[in-house]
Amino acid sequence: MNWLIGAVLFLILAPVAGGLIAGIDRKITARMQGRVGPPLLQPFYDVGKLFEKENVVVTTAQNFYVLAYLVFIALSGAIFFAGGDLLLVVFAFTLAHVFLVLGAYAVHSPYSHIGAERELIQVMAYEPMIILAAVGLYMVTGSFYVAGIAAATAPAIIYLPGVFLGLAVILTIKLRKSPFDISTSHHAHQEIVKGITTEFSGSTLGEVEIAHWYENVFLLGLVYLFFAWNPVIGIVAVAVTYVVEIFIDNVTARVRWQAALKSGWLAALLGIANLAILSYMTIGGA
């Protein structure tokens, strides 16, 4: 029944953890910019307020797609924390993101349309690397199951430094951080208004935010898997990785989509090189 506990705990606690991480993120970001920053719980206040807003839509269908986005993001993360198949988790997340994109298409608005196109480019940019990360973890631990990978005693990071670096690059895309926040951004420097979420408001926008929290927790979980042989090092590594991502977010300017796509695909190439060396070594060793 461990898997059920994992899934339920994720569903209940991930929004809390995700919101707190967002709060810490904003605090650190503010300090990096020489500001005091909002209270730690500000993300919760924001989302809470969104849910009190009037239900305003361009078309009713948009709320459906966003709801489906939230549901499938939560489900995908739950499969991950239940110890399920990592590739299935990856594909389930893709399904969820397609729903968000469809929501943006449904409203038929110039700004969200561009956001949707860019979101798809982002998906295209990160997908190869994330599949390779799953394959890399399999090659080291012999399992596609998160439970099996987490229980492995081999220090995956030692075998997969290239894969991890590649993952760090696309993590920037997935966390919606600069320089790759091309479809929508937490910063105010977007020329496409709010991109993919332009026409979402009130509770619907709140759902997008909660989905984002869920996904961030999953992403940090994925980072943890590379260090899972030692939980202490794992947690430290997750924290360090996240702070580095915040740092990159603050010192870089947003790039064009071409650069985002190239970066994602080059990162995957780095991952492939890593895996090629790894499989060469294992064949040689065996």
Add this chain to the structure above:
Amino acid sequence: MQTLLFLILFPILVACLLLFVKRTTLRYAVVALSALAIGGASAYLLIRYASGGAVYFAASSEAADLAMVAIEMALALFIIYMGAKFRNYLAIALAVVQAALIVYLETSFTGSLHAANNLFIDQFSIIMALIIGIIGSLIAVYAVRYMETYHHHHPEVRDRQTMFFFVIFAFLAAMFGLVFSNNLMWVFFFWEVTTIASFLLIGYSETEEATTNAFRALVMNLLGGVAFVTALIFLAATGPASGGIDLARVLASGDAAVVLIPAVLIGFAGITKAALMPFSSWLLGAMVAPTPVSALLHSSTMVKAGVYILVRFAPVFAGTFAGFSVGLVGAVTFVVASAIAISRSDAKSVLAYSTIANLGLIAACAGVGTYMLVWAAILLIVFHAVAKSLLFLGTGAIEHRIGSRNIEEMEGLIVRMPKMAVMMFIGIAGMFLAPFGMLVSKWAAIEAFVQAPFGLVFIAILAYGSAVTVFFWAKWMGKLVTVTRNAERVEKGFLEEPWAPLYITTGLVVAAVFLFPVISSTLIEPYVLAIYGVTAHLAQTNVAIMLLMMALLLVLPVSFFLLGRTAKHLPVYMGGRPATPDLHFAGSLGMTREATTQNYYLTEYFGEARLFRPGAAVCIVLILASWILAGVAL
């Protein structure tokens, strides 16, 4: 055996009957009833033979052999006649070479041209028969009304519908023959019939473009045919070691090196028929044909014959460098064709490139040929047939209604033709989203390639390929679900088209998700087990999760619209400028300017002009490499 013979002969009878049926209503009745009979017989095949292993039937008949040779010669003469008429000398040359090779084979190896059993059936054949029998005949039913409307829209095209339906049913008969034949001479005969049938169907409209494309298809497939005969001659010459022209004995032959050469040659024939690169252009050219033809070629016939033969020979390819090379042709085709699909806005062109890509993936699985990959390949064949036929039929129906098959023109289809849009949505989801079949197979392929030697090359290619796949399908989906304002609903006048085939195929796409554990355990796993002694299957937990996802996908829309709250409607944000609610900027003096949204096609990065040549060049090198490697292995 009667059922097998029925499935081969009955469509021919129907074909001949349809030559004399001129009225659409009568034709519809004949086609619908025959479709029922063929579909029923295929289903009976499933009940009768699914539980056992492969069953062989002698079905020996000198007369049949003779008739086949006679028909082959007649077809060669027909090609020469057509080639002379349209001045296509390459087609003539290939037909002559092929005929000469057949004559040589028949005269020089008379002793070794007999298979112990001419017909057989096993689980893989059953799967193919179900695809041909159910999807193929559904397309035939759809075609009756479609062709009526087609001629209404295209008065300039000569009405040759009797010929059209004759060829369609002959095509189905040939496909049945192909998957039931154990005698490779018979396989080759049916193989050639499908080539000619597609030639006739592609050239149906008799325009210059159609004729050119029909000949391109013919020439490329004849090239494969020449390779096929060469393989037959090789097999006949090495009879005792290779097993001769008996498919089962060839596959069971202990002399792997001897069998590899004909396998690679037949594999080459499969590559041409499955339109892998560099032969993809014939399938793209086939778009000029009426849409049911495309649906038929792409889903249940023709290209499926190509991958069928590749998967059949997968055990021979397994573990050889030649097979690896064939697999790489498929993998390169997969990624290049998927990437080119991004740059296409013509719906049929996107579908064609997606077909080529998926056939490439199937070929990649077959070429590497481990048991898990064969399992994945057969799954791919099943799911692709179902989803792709739906998408083609849907595109054809949309084209008749809105007068365009450009994806940009399909914007707001959910408002204009809601039922059609939902069906297209399901079809597209079937092609690339979890928990639908294609994605499941792709996932299975990744897990299988990890365990194959040097599988990393394939994983890398698959990772990029599946990423671009998401892009081009999702943006099409997006166009469909865009809720445009002030658009008129035009679905009503669409009644001239029969909805039934569309509904049934949509049902099949959804049902395939629920049924695939059953399909896998009753048909695919026993087949793989019989060949390899081990079998692959999807873990119970994953099946459960996917069923859960599917259930959620079905429940979510219903619950949303039942429990939907009322919301205040506002116009979209137009940069703060004065605008009308239907995406027009409002200028002074009541003047308005329309704002339109367009998808990204990224032509300068993913255009055909940029990607096709390098992709084709790599594939040519790989094909040559597979021949050299097979030769070296000998």
